[in-house]
Amino acid sequence: MDAxxxxxxxxxxxxxxxTGLYGAYCAGFRGLSTVVVDVLAQPGGQVSALYPEKEIRxxxxxxxxxxxxxxxxxxxxxxxxxxSYLLGRQAVSLGYDAERALVTLDDxxxxxARAVILTAGIGTPTPRPLPCGAPWRGRGLSYFVLDPATHxxxxxxxxxxxxxxxxxxxxxxxIARSVxxxxxxxxxxxxxxTLQRVLAGPAALHTDTEVVALDGDLAxxxxxxxxLRAKDGTxxxxxxxxxxxxLGFVSDLGPLRDWGLELDARSVVVDRAQRTSLxxxxxxxxxxxxxxxxxxxxxGFGEVATAVNHVAVDLDPTLTLFPGHSTDGx
Numbered sequence: 254m255d256a257x258x259x260x261x262x263x264x265x266x267x268x269x270x271x272t273g274l275y276g277a278y279c280a281g282f283r284g285l286s287t288v289v290v291d292v293l294a295q296p297g298g299q300v301s302a303l304y305p306e307k308e309i310r311x312x313x314x315x316x317x318x319x320x321x322x323x324x325x326x327x328x329x330x331x332x333x334x335x336x337s338y339l340l341g342r343q344a345v346s347l348g349y350d351a352e353r354a355l356v357t358l359d360d361x362x363x364x365x366a367r368a369v370i371l372t373a374g375i376g377t378p379t380p381r382p383l384p385c386g387a388p389w390r391g392r393g394l395s396y397f398v399l400d401p402a403t404h405x406x407x408x409x410x411x412x413x414x415x416x417x418x419x420x421x422x423x424x425x426x427x428i429a430r431s432v433x434x435x436x437x438x439x440x441x442x443x444x445x446x447t448l449q450r451v452l453a454g455p456a457a458l459h460t461d462t463e464v465v466a467l468d469g470d471l472a473x474x475x476x477x478x479x480x481l482r483a484k485d486g487t488x489x490x491x492x493x494x495x496x497x498x499x500l501g502f503v504s505d506l507g508p509l510r511d512w513g514l515e516l517d518a519r520s521v522v523v524d525r526a527q528r529t530s531l532x533x534x535x536x537x538x539x540x541x542x543x544x545x546x547x548x549x550x551x552x553g554f555g556e557v558a559t560a561v562n563h564v565a566v567d568l569d570p571t572l573t574l575f576p577g578h579s580t581d582g583x
Contacts, residue, residue: 258362262288262337264564265356265366267344267509270298272538272553273372274327279561281334283576285568288364289331290356292507294341295399297324298374302397303417303502306424313551339364345508347531354533368564371521371529371536372557376504383412383498389467393476394496398424406430408492410479412464413499419443421497422451432456433491435481437463459483467496506540517542527560535560 264280266273269291280287295301297320300309305321312318318326339358348355353365380396390396397417398404401424409429411418414436420443422434434451439460441448451458461484469477479493506519515522515530520542527535537560538553546552566572 259365260288260337260339260362261353261365262286263367263568264288264561265290265354265364265369266336266372267291267356267369268298268372268374268538268540269293269296269338269340270372270374270538271300271324271327271550272374272557273298273370274324274331275554276370276372276537276557276561277331277336278327278334279558279576280564281331281336282579283561283565283572285561285565287334287336288339288366289336290339290342290344290358290364292341292343296328296338296340297321299502300324301399304420305398306401307416307420311549311551343508347512347534349532367533367568369534370527370557370560370564371509371534371540372538372553373506373509374504374539376506376509376519376540379503379505380498381500381503383464383496383500385464385466386496386498388471389476389496392471392474393469393494394467394498396498396500398497401425401428404429404495407494409433410435410464410491410493410496411499412436412496413501414438414441414443415499415501416443416447417501418497418499419447419451421499422456423447423454426454426456430494431492433459433493435459435462435464437461459489464496467493525559526563527556528563535564 263285264287266276266289269289277287300320307320308317309323310317343359344356345359346357354369356364386394405428407429408431410433412435425432434456462481464479465482466480469475481489521536521540523536523541527537529536537556539548566574
C-alpha cells in the first residue's frame with residue numbers, strides 16, 4: 254500500500270470467477286503483480302455460488318471435477334505467484350492519473366493499476382428473493398451453500414427446481430437430518446439424471462407448492478419452521494433449521510455500465526487483443542461478446558491469456574507477446 258486505502262499493482266482483475274483466476278496465474282507467470290476483486294465473498298464466481306457440488310465435464314484434460322474442487326485448483330494455480338484478493342467488494346468507479354487506472358471500490362479503497370482486466374462474467378449476480386424470506390436472510394435463510402458441513406444435522410428446506418436446487422439436495426442428503434425440496438411447478442428444470450438421484454433418495458418433495466412463511470426466533474437468528482402452500486390451497490408446516498432459496502440469479506453489469514465502456518447490448522466490445530474502448534482496460538470471458546462467440550470457460554481462458562500477454566508487452570515493450578511454456582521454467 255502507498256497510502257491508507259490505496260493499493261498499487263501492475264494488474265487489477267475485476268472478477269474472481271474461473272476466467273479471472275486463470276488470468277491471475279497468467280499475470281503472475283509474466284512477472285506482474287496482481288490484485289483480484291470480486292463482489293462475492295469467495296473466489297469462483299458462479300461456479301462457487303451456483304453449483305459448487307456439481308461435476309464440471311467440459312474443461313479440457315479433466316474428465317470430471319466437482320465445482321468446488323475446480324475452483325480450489327484454480328486458486329492454487331494462481332497462488333503460485335501470490336496474487337492479492339479483495340473479496341466481498343465491488344469495483345464502483347474508474348479514473349486515471351498520469352500512469353495508472355484508478356478503480357474505487359465500494360469500501361472506499363482505491364486500486365491503482367497499470368492495467369485493468371474485466372472478467373466479471375455476466376455481471377454482478379443478485380439472487381432472486383424468496384418473498385417471505387427477507388427478514389431471515391443470514392439468520393436461517395441463504396441463497397447458496399458455501400460449506401455443506403454447516404448444515405450437518407439440520408432440517409433443510411431447499412426452494413427451487415433448477416440444477417442448483419437439485420445439486421444441493423443430493424449434496425446435503427447424507428449430511429442433514431432431513432432435506433425437503435419445494436418447487437412451485439410440477440416439472441423440474443434441472444438435469445434429468447440429478448433429478449432421478451433426488452427421487453431415489455430420502456429427500457421429501459413438494460411440487461406445485463410454495464414456501465409462504467418462515468417462523469422462529471428472529472432476534473436470536475433461530476429458524477424453526479416453514480409453512481408450505483400447495484396449489485390447491487392446502488398448507489403444511491414442516492420443521493426447518495435452514496432454508497436455501499435456489500431461485501436463480503439476475504445479473505447486471507452494475508457500476509461497470511457507467512464506466513463509459515463501448516457496449517453491444519450487455520456485452521463489452523473488445524478488439525483482437527481484448528482491449529476495450531477505454532485506455533488501460535481490457536476484458537475477457539462471458540462479459541465480452543461478438544458474433545459467433547461461444548460462451549464456455551475454455552474460451553474465457555484463451556481470452557484472458559491473450560489479454561494478459563498483451564498487457565505484459567504494453568507495460569514492457571522489450572518483452573515478446575508469446576510468454577513461453579510453463580515447462581520451460583524451473
